[in-house]
Ligand code: MG
């Protein structure tokens with residue numbers, strides 16, 4: 116069931132979203148060749164502490180997970196698409212890093228992700244990352260009253276496919292509010308004009324995931340969490356928490 120938010124709720128979610136933005140900004144600033152994802156997780160924990168917020172990721176255990184998630188960020192490097200457990204392995208020149216972060220503040224959740232490279236970027240990685248953010252922008256632009264979920268999905272999918280990238284089936288965005296994952300699901304590919312109508316007060320996490328090799332296949336890592344591309348190609352992920360309002364989409368996880 117979709118839980119519509121009041122304007123007061125949306126303001127509270129904006130504050131949670133701001134904390135997520137601060138986590139991602141700090142993690143991005145700290146990321147460099149020779150720094151480990153686990154160190155970025157420490158940076159994120161400090162931001163949460165200072166904000167008086169907690170993490171919806173830490174100890175999260177969905178049905179598919181063999182163990183509770185041990186960190187406050189997901190750090191997915193190179194062929195990892197999403198759900199990477201931050202490791203102590205240091206980042207190397209040219210690595211493509213996707214960081215996904217969440218925050219719980221005053222009972223409301225925020226969820227956002229960025230992708231970037233450290234050191235000298237390969238041009239194909241820059242193009243992949245730029246396309247992930249372009250797909251996110253297209254999805255947000257379609258998140259307007261009068262449209263349907265399928266319009267968001269179609270907008271995201273069109274950008275990804277036109278650029279020649281793959282889309283992992285079965286993973287995508289979601290409603291968000293008191294908890295990180297609520298109804299409805301927001302697929303990263305779909306048919307326009309289909310699905311649930313968008314209404315003022317719906318809050319959605321919109322999150323394109325792109326596979327650079329162009330295929331859609333992925334596999335879980337042995338850790339049971341990390342999803343990797345089957346062909347070994349690199350992947351990118353971008354996400355914002357977005358409120359649908361009569362005045363248009365409002366990004367809640369910007370700084
Ligand atoms: Mg996320």
Ligand code: MG
Nearest residue numbers: 226320322354
């Ligand atoms: Mg999400």
